[in-house]
Amino acid sequence: MVGIAGVFWVLWNTRNNACFKNIKPASPFGVVRLLCFWLNLWSILQKKEADRNLLRWGTRLVEQVAKEVFEVARGWHPLRQQIAQ
Template sequence: MFGTDLCPNNLCQFYSWCYAFLPQGEWCFTMGLAAICWAIWNRRNQTTFEFKKMAYPFEIVFNACMHLSYWAGLLKGERRVELEHGAVILKENAKEMMRICATAHAGDAVE
């Protein structure tokens, strides 16, 4: 999503990764992690209890963006603007990744 192959495998690596790639967003690292975890948990519940099959993994990212946008509404001032902007950027990156994956998948079908 952020243009890197370096993905964290634990909480310490997550915070190190955030400091390396998002040095100005220190105050929202935990909120971003909470949004992703909450989105995964919600998706798991939908699959387990409502028997809704996930169409594509990007649903989790879009759900996390929804949480971030909602939580931004609870903030005031510059932090609200920053979090809303971050949610928009994450959503746009997810859309672009979906396009790339769809193009690659279509190319595999042709070959």
């Protein structure tokens, strides 16, 4: 449930920033990294050590898969995007 809440939290905040503050995400990978940041932070609040470790493991897995999807499979790299701008 924490993971699902984290996804909705990050998407909601990203959307609100884009709509109301005109701050658009620089890349989709940045949104995933923000999600991983919040989930790692929220893992501290878990009562059971096993739940904390599972949440941290999940965030590492999500970040690794996102990196492969955006950087390797699609040829997208955050530094290249910044240099091109």
